[in-house]
Amino acid sequence: MTTIDSSHAASGESSLTRLLAADVDWLTSSDHKKIGRLFMGAGLLGLLATIVVNLLIAAERIDGGTAIIDSDAWTQMLSSQRVGLIFGAALPMAAGLAIAVVPLQLGARAIAFPRLVASGMYLWLGGFILSVIALANNGGLGGGDADMVDLFLAAHGLMALGFTAVGTSLVTSVLTNRAPGMTMRRVPAFTWSAMVFGLGLVLVMPVLFGTLVYLFVDHRSGAREAFGGNQGITTWAGWVFTQPTTFLFAIPALGVFAELLPVTFRKRMPMRGLVFAGLSLVGIGALAGTSQQFRFEVPWEGSQLYLGGRDDVRTKLYDVLPWAFFHLLPVLGAVILFMTMALVAKPEKNDDGERISPNVTAGFLFSFFGFGMILVGMGGAVLEPIVDLGLIGTVMSEASLVYIAYGTVLGIMGGVAHWSTKLWGRALDMKKAAPLALLGVAGVVLAGFPHYIAAFNDQPGGLAYDNSDLQILNILVLVGHALMGLSVVAFAGLLASVVLGGDAAGTAVDDPFDGHTIEWATTSPAPAGNFVDVPQITSAEPMLDMKTANAASDAGSAS
């Protein structure tokens, strides 16, 4: 069952009527490109709101001895930070890009179950708005207003249902909507990452929903025995805001990076199977969510290096194996992507003996920096559970979450820059966008890394700290969030100029980056239904094959 929007003819109507018709057309659309763009647009707003919260938190932390904000508001701001980074920014932006781009890459006329995806988007949007209302009224994690806590739980239930719907649609699209000849090995890397991400959502979000049902009934009924009332929300549902579950939400950003690597370096992707395996390994982080692992603790001191009897070995394996499985395997996946980059970036010469120069675009810069930040965030998450390092309960968890969420956002911004021609019919001005990638990465490094150092100096996860040497680090964090905010605002402005058609210089051609995959075979912007004729796929890089064959044919006819 496919659903394709047809455009509405609105000639002869007043401008207000046309505007209303256009709004209704957008809000009720079943075109995946419109749904994806709405998702990303709302996610961008959520991100900006979260950055404001992050700025307030960072400003409050400049002086670790005194508090301007009262303790209830402080608790809610920390909740807002986690909810905003995951449900307000990283997840909707990643899901939006996947919804908008995956059917184009598959050569499909539509996404599977478009109305389900649209419902998922609205469930998320409704849930997120209700969640903001609850947080603003002392109803978040550990909140003091009982009704608002109920609202917070219900809002997260809506968001979990919404993302389950999105995941179902993405996985079904990849499994059933591929163009003729596109085997699973020929699927583009970003589409593969979207499938792993979708599968992760289908596995994780229902578990979150079930937990929220328990928490809601326990809290609403007044029993508040089984799960500890409002204080128990973090214990029982906090895993969705915590590493390694959050690795799952970064997978589409890693997919953008894997997708842009061969295009940027003008080569075929080497060892596609290994790249796919790497992206899938990152998805193992999702299993921590399905098993509701909130906190890992790995005692390492001396005794871990000495293995005594059988019981001793077993005890230590129980400590180390879950950590190794849920934390190290996803990092291995990201390292595989890094090694692929090293292979692809190796300088080579073409048949004429000329060095192949890379075509570094703003999209690649964003995705490269996003990948780097995610990797650093994963590194922090690996270290945190090792008891002997004393990082549990410090700002380490927050810092690695900031790295992963902001890194994901940077990666998705890279994807938006890369595919803007297909989605809006105009390219982002690369000269203006590239500095924003640098500004963004500087912001993320400053927002995250000083807290890594502070964590090793025992700065606790809350507001207060008594070591005055940490103040400078917290000021740097404030500067980092401000720089990230600037980068995102400027990027949103640049995007708005493209969307509103103000940037005439950015008018796009169909294939501006010498793309390898079939979305570049259709016009810019992609029409309703995506393709006039669905192309026949004969390899993983059909556009590159076609260009190579055309070049050979041109050379033959010239001689």
Add this chain to the structure above:
Amino acid sequence: MEALAAGPAPAPRNQLTIGAVIGSMALAMLTGGMLAVWAVKRSASLADGEAWLPSGVTVPEVPTNVMLIAFPALCSFAQWAIWSAKRNDRANTVFALGVTAFIALLIVNAQAFVYNQMGVVAADGEYGSMFYAITGTFMAMMVVGLLLSAVTAFRYLAGRTRDLEILTAHAIFWYAMTAVYSAIWFLVYVTK
């Protein structure tokens, strides 16, 4: 410049069937996650030397067992609908779908009877809130299944008799629900 050659029109690739399988995975994860928490809480309670089932509460075995037996019957009727639709037997298909929905309705009724018989109060401690959370979620899934049966029947009655996929998806949903209830039956009603 040569363009990519147009391929043949993509063959239908069982979108609804695959979607139903993925949706069933989501149902399994939802129930599995909830039952895992149930098992953890029950085990912690017993380890503390406390009774898990509140005093004075007994599980009515007849309706819970009848529900378990009803599910395979329900699946047989859902499968019967596919079987007859493949043979263009409209009367049998509609009858099978109707009976499927009727049995589902009976299961909902049986669950309501279990609530009535057990008399558990949600606000009374751990067991009460968790019991209603897990069985309430199951009831919500049953309502979704009933709606699915109704939509399937209406589509078929409206003339989409060649659309066997939705019948397959409908059957897959009920198979998944059978697995879901079997797990709930074992952990909540048998193990207690």
